Amino acid sequence: MILDPLQPGSGTIRSQHYLPATGRNVLWGRLPCAADAAVLEVDSGAEVTIDTLSHEGILEDQGRDPRRFFGSHGVDGDGVLDDAIAIAASDYPRDRASDGPHVVTGPIRIRGAKPGDLLKMTLIEALPRVPYGVISNRHGRGALPGEFPVGIETVSAFAAVDEDADGRRVGTLPLVAAGPRSVRFPLNPFLGIMGVAVSGDTRPHSVPPGPHGGNIDINLLTAGNSLYLPVQVEGALAYVGDPHFAQGDGEVALTAMEASLRVTVRFDVLSQTDALQQFGQLVGPLAETSEFLVPTGMSTDLDEAVQHCVRAAIALLGARYGMDSHLAYAYLSAATDFNISQVVDIVKGVHARIRVADFT
Template sequence: MLQPKQGRIDGTHYLPTTPETCLWGRLPNRDRPPVLRVASGDTVTIDTLSHEGILEDQGRDPAAYLAGFGVPADRVLADARDLAASGVRHDFDTDGPHVVTGPIEVAGAEPGDVLRVETLGLLVRAPYGFISSRHGYGALPGEFPETEPDTGPATVGGTRAYNSVCEFTEVIEEAGRLHGILPYGDGRAARFPLAPFLGLMGVATDTPDTLHSVPPGSFGGNLDINELQVGSSLYLPVQVPGASFYAGDPHYAQGDGEVALTALEAPLRATVRLTVIPHAEATTLLGVLGEPFAETATHWLPVGLHEDLDEALRRAVRAAVGFLSRTQGMPRHTALAYLSAAADFEISQVVDQIKGVHCLIRKTDFR
């Protein structure tokens, strides 16, 4: 267990998740004051919280809920208990589920610049998590979960039956690597390796409105790109002075598509480096960014976002063509031919209202 302020903290700055440092189900806007201020190039360790185990359909009492799966009270994160018991605003029906930590002001960031978010470290904070399916959501709404429908908001004096299906998943170490263990009866279980990443990283939008945490956009947010593991970089177009970076929705593992609704959701201690890239330099390096852009040690990742999956794919193709044309000097028709022969377009997720497609371009193809 990695309780707040305990254990290894690698960043120059440390940001716990508390009722004062987070929003629940909403994203920071231009008017949200920063909870931390850092210089460009500084590193920050953030104790992110998962929403699973604290939501209303789970009782908003993580100690009691997890006890039903045999988890003793001392194996429950203190910050999860504190947030669930706090007066932080959250409505199951109108807000997103995510616990969003921040915002962090980065000195010198101005609209038109790009914020580079390098993921330097991701530490598992608890040896368990959940994979959940809820009524009206996921890739097969109306088909899953195969329980009675959610009865909706309770009348005065009545109760509500959410009928969500939340699969408790234990984390164990096997052969020197952490694995999720998903039991399915008669002593059998599926075992799959963990590949942690933050599903939600973004910058504030230039609006007085507080945005819902579920749909991603040009600001980043709930991108759910499973390639954003340790060693990756995410590039976000800055929209307000100071950028106002935030993070949340930690995952231990996620398949492309995230079809049930959630991945293996569980808390992470994330260390990131936040660097401002001035507008002129960003344009030279990355081209004109309309959407977030990412890279790993091996691949560049142009991104396409839209409520229609076909259009999300088209936008990812356009972004990839534009990237190769601008940064590699490749004619656009040749770039399209290369992408058709050698690149992969993967579905990031189909469950966040705005669907995502990311392209994988091998760096070694461009010596």
């Protein structure tokens, strides 16, 4: 089990490039745009170790005092992250009514990236910074608005990290409030937010995902896996945030097990020519694992999100393997799972899992 928190600058830092979640390195509630200055610049192929901060425990409806909030769940003051305390106590100009909750670290400029290229972001490592997380339901914004939360504005369930009999880290949640029995579930750390800056001078809200990536919440994007994003501005201006220890497809209660991570991400630029040859004309995020190609679809309407994902999958199979569209449609129906990424971020997400082994 994790004993000591990974405070800024302490503990394991894998890369020669390190970006703490402090000062000017973070945005709170908004995502970068073309007008934002990079806080770090690296070459294509570089790895960067990045501290990320969960928004849970620092928000106004939780008292905006992480020491007090986590202390009420038995966390010693030394077990609370210094950067979380600092941003909660700061006068950061976040408007609760119009800005999102997420803290994002960046943006990072990747030399040579230009519109038309693809940026490949590969999660190399994801280290939990604390041995606990929070799962919240608020704003009537989960899958069951009007039913949950019941009677109060916010329910924030504290989830601890423990070890199972085989020494693997698991999340634990009580079966009843303050009860002795608990349910255990696997931890699969990943970043809910991976993205590139949008064009123009308006920072997007941090909640809805889009062609820029952002809050896509695809739980397949664990260590070793990659996300491809169409570059919109010179240098890409990439960023990460919304760290999770675990999440089920759908993320139905609004958040999953939200908790801060120290991640190492490799940034690779694919030229427009190479991108077209490998993937065709991507209009949105595409994930890749050792087993699957994972096209995505997004819309405020879940039916439309599924349709967008199916069209993206058909186009991908045509570009990648030369597959006729009617046969690709048939193959997808017979052999591919379409999963709901999340239904709680205004713009809903769907992703398909296309087995690459089927085409070897």
